[in-house]
Amino acid sequence: MRNAMAGSNQFPNESYLIFERSKAFFERKKDTNKIINCLLGMAEIEKKKGRFSTSFDHLWQAKYLGDYFSNKTQKVQTRIALARLYDEFNMTEQSVLHLTEALKISKKIYLQDSTRVQNLISGYMYMAVRQRKSGNYEKALQYLDSCFVNPSVHIEKSVEMPFWDAEKGKIMQELNEFKEASTYLHLARIHTLHKEISYRPNISMYLGDLKKDLKQNDSALYFYNESLVLSREHGLRNDLEAEVLGKISEVYATNGQTKRAYNYLVESTNTANRVLQAKNRTNSELFQIKDTYLKSISEKNEQLGQKNLIIEKNNIIQFRLKVILFLLVLLGLVVAVIFQMRLKLKKTMLHKKEAELNSKLIKERSENQIELKSRELTSYALQLIDKDSAIDELLELLKTEASPKYKSLFSKYKKGSKDLWNDFNLQFTQVNSAFYDKLKELHPKLSSTEQKHCALIKLNLSTKEMARILNIEPHSVHVSRSRIRKKMELERSENLESYIAGI
Numbered sequence: 001m002r003n004a005m006a007g008s009n010q011f012p013n014e015s016y017l018i019f020e021r022s023k024a025f026f027e028r029k030k031d032t033n034k035i036i037n038c039l040l041g042m043a044e045i046e047k048k049k050g051r052f053s054t055s056f057d058h059l060w061q062a063k064y065l066g067d068y069f070s071n072k073t074q075k076v077q078t079r080i081a082l083a084r085l086y087d088e089f090n091m092t093e094q095s096v097l098h099l100t101e102a103l104k105i106s107k108k109i110y111l112q113d114s115t116r117v118q119n120l121i122s123g124y125m126y127m128a129v130r131q132r133k134s135g136n137y138e139k140a141l142q143y144l145d146s147c148f149v150n151p152s153v154h155i156e157k158s159v160e161m162p163f164w165d166a167e168k169g170k171i172m173q174e175l176n177e178f179k180e181a182s183t184y185l186h187l188a189r190i191h192t193l194h195k196e197i198s199y200r201p202n203i204s205m206y207l208g209d210l211k212k213d214l215k216q217n218d219s220a221l222y223f224y225n226e227s228l229v230l231s232r233e234h235g236l237r238n239d240l241e242a243e244v245l246g247k248i249s250e251v252y253a254t255n256g257q258t259k260r261a262y263n264y265l266v267e268s269t270n271t272a273n274r275v276l277q278a279k280n281r282t283n284s285e286l287f288q289i290k291d292t293y294l295k296s297i298s299e300k301n302e303q304l305g306q307k308n309l310i311i312e313k314n315n316i317i318q319f320r321l322k323v324i325l326f327l328l329v330l331l332g333l334v335v336a337v338i339f340q341m342r343l344k345l346k347k348t349m350l351h352k353k354e355a356e357l358n359s360k361l362i363k364e365r366s367e368n369q370i371e372l373k374s375r376e377l378t379s380y381a382l383q384l385i386d387k388d389s390a391i392d393e394l395l396e397l398l399k400t401e402a403s404p405k406y407k408s409l410f411s412k413y414k415k416g417s418k419d420l421w422n423d424f425n426l427q428f429t430q431v432n433s434a435f436y437d438k439l440k441e442l443h444p445k446l447s448s449t450e451q452k453h454c455a456l457i458k459l460n461l462s463t464k465e466m467a468r469i470l471n472i473e474p475h476s477v478h479v480s481r482s483r484i485r486k487k488m489e490l491e492r493s494e495n496l497e498s499y500i501a502g503i
Contacts (some may be wrong), residue, residue, distance in 0.1 A: 011249060032069040036062045044273055048198075049142075050275065066303070072109050074225055076102045076119040076139055080126055088239070092134060099127045114150060121147045137171050162191040166280060170206045171422060173213065182209050201230040205244055217251050223249045242271035352358045428455050440502050447488050453480045457500045 023038035043058035062078045084099035106120035128143035147164055169184030185207050192200050204227035211220035224244050231241045245268030252261035427435070431457075439446065439454055446454070456466045467474045485496055 008142060012045050012049060016042055018044070020280055031272070032065055033074065036065050036074045036078070039065075040074075040081060043081060043085075047088075052088065056082075058072060059085060072105050073119055075118075076109070076443065077103075078124065080122055082131070087133070092130070094129055096127075099123060099130060101398065108147065111430060117149055120149060123161060123400065125167065130169075132167065132171050132174070137175055140171050143481075144171070162188040162197075165191070166199065166203045166206060173206065173210045176213070178214060187291065201227045201240055201244075203227075205240070205247070206228060208247060211249070212251060217255055220251050221248065239272075239275045242268050245271060285381065288467050330380065351449075372423075390476075425452070425455070432458070435503060443488055444485065450480060450484050450487070453477070453484060454500050454503075457481075457497055458503070460497065460501075 019038045019041045023035055023042070026034040027039065039058045039062035043055045043062065046052070046055040046058065059082050062074075063082065066078050079098040079102035083095045083102065086095040086098065103120070103123040106123045109116050110120050124143045124146045126226060129141045131143060132142035143162060144167060147161070165184045165188035169188060172178075172181035172184060185203060186201050189207065204223045208220045208223035208227060211217070211223060221382045224247055228241060228244050228248070230430075231244065245264050249261045249264035249268060252258075252412065348360060353434060435455065435458065436451060439451060452470065453466065457473045458471060461469070463474050463477045467477050472476070481496060488496075488499065490499060
C-alpha cells in the first residue's frame with residue numbers, strides 16, 4: 001500500500017488497482033484498519049482525478065467502518081479528508097463540521113499520548129485554510145499558532161511543516177504584509193523542491209500572487225507557469241490549473257498583451273467548465289449516494305432492531321432467572337449468617353460476662369491489696385514516727401545529763417533521720433506505683449519536695465507527723481501546703497486532701 005500511495009501521482013490508475021486488490025484481500029482477512037487505509041488512498045486518487053462522487057463514496061465507507069471498528073487516528077484522517085472534499089464544493093458548514101470533529105478526537109489522542117501530535121497539527125492547519133478561504137484571517141492565524149502544541153513542534157517546524165510556512169505566507173500576502181509573506185513562501189518552496197508533494201503547485205501559485213501584488217509581473221508569470229507545469233505533471237489538479245490560467249491571463253492583460261490574455265482566459269474558462277461539469281455531476285451523484293447510504297443504514301438499523309428485540313427478550317428471561325436464583329442464594333446466605341451471628345452473639349455475651357466478672361474480681365482484689373498495703377504503710381510510718389520521738393526523748397535526756405556519748409548518738413540519729421524518708425518513699429512507691437507519674441502529668445510545676453508532701457497527704461498524715469518524717473518544722477509544712485494549693489490552682493472550697501486522694 002505504501003508503494004501505491006507513493007506512486008499515485010505518476011501512476012494513479014495502477015495505484016488505484018493496487019488499493020482495490022489490497023482492499024479485497026483485507027476484507028477476506030477481516031482487517032478493518034487496513035481496509036480503511038485502502039479506502040482513504042482510493043478516495044484521494046479519485047479526488048485528484050476529479051471523480052468526486054467516487055471519492056465521496058470511498059470516504060463515507062471509510063467513515064462508517066471507522067466509527068464502529070477503527071482506531072482514533074483513522075477517524076481523524078477520514079474526517080479531514082471529507083472536510084477537504086466538501087471544501088472543493090465550497091460547502092463550508094459541512095467542512096467545518098468534520099474538521100471540528102477531527103480536532104476533538106485529535107485532542108483526546110494528544111492528551112493520552114503527547115508524542116502523537118501529527119493529527120492535531122493537521123486538524124489545526126486545515127482549519128486555518130478553511131478560515132483563510134472564508135476571509136477570517138485572524139482566526140486562521142490563531143489556528144496556525146495552535147499547531148505549536150509543544151516545544152518539539154516549534155523546533156522541527158522548518159523541516160517538518162512546509163505546509164505551515166506556505167499557509168502563513170498566503171495569509172500574510174492577503175493582509176498586505178508582503179515582506180513576511182515572501183519569507184514564509186520562499187521557505188516553503190525551498191523545503192519542497194524536488195519532492196513529490198501535492199501542494200507544491202499551490203506554493204508557486206501563492207508566490208505568483210505575491211509578485212503580482214508587488215507589480216513584479218515577470219516574476220509573477222514565472223511562478224504561475226511553474227505552478228501550471230507542476231499541476232500538469234501531476235495531471236490531477238484541473239481546478240488549480242483553471243485558477244492559475246486565469247491569473248496568467250490577468251497578468252498578460254495588465255501588460256497589454258491582450259491576445260495572450262484572451263487565449264489563456266479561454267483555456268481557463270474551458271478547464272473551469274470541465275471542472276464545473278464534473279462537480280455538478282458529482283452533486284447529483286452525491287444525493288444518490290447519500291440516499292443509498294441512508295437507505296442502507298435504515299435497513300441495517302431495522303435488522304439490528306429486530307435482533308435487539310429478540311436479544312432483549314432473551315436478556316429479560318435470563319435476567320429474571322438470574323434474579324430468582326440470586327434471591328434464593330441470598331436468602332440461604334442470610335439465614336446462615338443470622339444463625340451464625342446468633343451463635344456468635346451468645347458466645348460473645350458469655351465471654352463478656354466472664355470478662356466483666358474477672359475484671360471486677362481483679363479490681364476488687366487490687367483495691368483491697370492497695371488499701372491493705374496503704375494501711376500497713378501508714379502504720380509503718382506512724383511506728384517510725386513514734387520510734388523517732390522516743391529517740392528524741394532519749395537524746396534530750398542524755399543531753400541533760402551531759403553524757404559523753406550524746407554527740408556520737410546524736411550524729412548517728414541525724415543520719416538515720418535523713419534515711420527515714422528514703423525508706424518511707426521506697427515503701428510508698430511500691431504501693432502507689434503510678435501516683436508520681438499521674439501527679440507529674442497533672443501538675444508538672446510541682447518540685448520534688450512538694451511531691452513528697454503530696455505523698456504524705458495521700459496517706460492522711462497529720463502536719464506534725466509529716467514534719468517528723470520530713471525532718472522539718474510544722475510551720476514549713478503549712479507553707480508547703482499553701483504553695484501546693486496555689487500550683488494546683490485549687491479553689492478555697494476545694495479540699496487538698498480529698499483532691500490528692502483522688503489521684
